[in-house]
Amino acid sequence: MLRFVPVPLIRRRSAPPPFIRHHLPLLLAPLRHLDTLAPPALPLPRRPSAKDAYFAVVHHIAGIVRRDFYLERTLGRLRLPPPTPDLVLRVLRAAAPSAPLPALRFFAWARSSSASYRPSAAEFDALILPLARHRHWSQMWSVAADMRSLSLPLLPSTFASVIDAYGQAALPDLAVDVFNRLPKFDCPQTTAIYNALLSALCRVGNFHGAYALIRRMARKQVPPDRQTFSTLVDAWCAAGKLREAQDFLEEMNRGGFKPPVRGRDLLIDGLVNAGYLEAAKEMVRRMTKEGVLPDVTTFNSLLEAVCKSGEIDFCVGLLHDASELGLCPDISTYKILIPAVSKLGKIEEAFRLFYCAVDDGNKPFPSLYAAIIKALCRAGRFTDAFGLFKDMKVKGHPPNRPVYTMLVKMCVRGGRFVEAANYLVEMTEMGLVPMPQSFDSVVDGLKHCGNHELAKRMEQLEVSIRGY
Structure with a gap:
């Protein structure tokens, strides 16, 4: 006859059971075919700390706000x-990005449940942006008016986000x-607010209004930044008007507003963002023939x-x-190229790029090793893959969980189960x-x-780790 045995839903993190502590070395001795890392120097925490408990409460309340229709009643019962x-x-x-209206209800509950609670500007800012992104305009302005009544300052970054939300909703008049x-x-x-409005105007193709806004920046002596130039140049390039983009950069240069990067770099970025890769490649070819190079950021985006x-x-x-x-490539350059080359099976080229990155003074991270290790396993060169993995550990780059998971998966695919x-x-x-x-x-x-026998030992290891 079957009997129901209650099992606690939440288990506290505890020390490993006696079986795994005392018998793991004997059970797994036949597996020692490869060099392994030394045991971790720091012991695992035995019980949740007060900080863990605090964040667990935050997570629990956020879940109630997102999912409970009667959240005020549920919070009151807690x-x-x-x-x-x-x-x-x-x-x-935690809750407002996906559920702004319930988050607004929680905020109202928090203010009404305790007379000692005084909201700060940070709480209002955490509500205004999600409300704007979800196009709850009336609630957003109600929160802003409430914030103003409490004499709390609204940050320019908050208004820039609101203007950008209007622009993404194709409502440039409201953004203005x-x-x-x-x-x-x-x-x-500020410049960030001008950039947000400029993006809203360019998104609907209102280049006349965008030019007027640029002239207003000049009159108000608001300094433009790279985002100011790239927003308008990207819009011109997306519309297929490369000549107008070049004329705009020359006009701004004559007016004394030089972009923080060279004009051709902005044009390359604009062509790439607009999807005109051939035109961007041709421009870079011309620049290299002339002995002129784009900056590393533009080069990496291309x-x-x-x-x-x-x-x-190419x-x-x-x-x-x-x-x-x-050109001095940075680690982002190799982060783009090494996985791409490895995926094509060009292992020698991947190794060349890898050692170039090391020679340039960059410290490789696990994902760069993982791309080459995976390519070696796909090619059946498991000995080389294991050697590179060992080299990774010896040189002080401890592998993370994704790298181990990938290596285990590739070993299984290659029949290397031990x-x-x-x-x-x-x-x-x-x-x-x-x-x-x-x-x-x-x-x-x-x-x-x-x-x-070994399969049974691995099952015992899993049970000892997970506790079931």
Whole structure:
């Protein structure tokens, strides 16, 4: 006869059970075919701290706000202590992006439930932007008016986000209205606000209004930044009007407003953002022939766009030509190229780029190693992959959970089940918890090849880690 045994829904984090502490070295001794990392120096925490409990409360309240229709009644039954500004702010930041109206109800509940609670400007700012993004305009302005009645300052960044939200909703007239109402809120019209309105006008193709706004910036002596120039140049390029974009940059240059980067860099960015890759590639070719180079940020954006289109060879050649002319690639350059080259199976080229990154003084991170290791495993070169993984650990780059998971998966695909089991053990020694799918694939593979004893030991390891 079956009996129901109650199981607690929430388990506290505890020390490993005696079985795993005393018998793990004996059970897994046959797996020691590869070098492993030393056990972690710091012990795992045995129980949740007060900080963990605090954030658990924040997470629980945010879940109630997002999902409970009668959230005021549910919160009242919890008998919470008087809300603090920090608690309310964290709940609003967690719940408002996906549920702004329930978050507004929670904010009203917090203000009414405790007379000692005094909201700050941060709580209002955490509400205004989500309300604007979800196009709850009336509620947004009600919150802004309430904020003004409490003599709390509204930040220019908040108004810039509101104007940008109107622009994304294709409501440029309302964006202009917000811009004109800023003096009533004692908010300065900063460069970020001008950029937001400029983006709203360019999004609907109102270039005449955008030019008028640029002239207003000149009259008000508001200094433009790169975003100011790139917004208008991107809009021109998206409309297929490269000549107008060039004329605009020359006109601004004559007027004394020089862009913070060279004009051709902005044009390349605009062409890439608009999808005109061939025109951007041709412009870069002309620049390299003339001995002129774009800046690294522009170069990386072009490489990323061209790599996504599949022209990896062009990117490798372009990097070679640019490096000969004096371009100093940064780690982002190699972060774009190494995974792309590795995915095509060009392992030697990936190694060359990898060692170039090291020679340039960059410290490789696990994802760069992972791309090459995965390519080696796909090519069946598991010995080289294991050697590179060992080199990664020796040189002080501890692998993370995604790298281990990828390596276990590739070992299983290649029939290297014992090695995959060994890497699962390494993960546990590092304090990383393997995914259940990793254990399942390794155990199934071991059973399929007849190694039932080792498969049973891996099952025992999983049970000892997860506690069930």
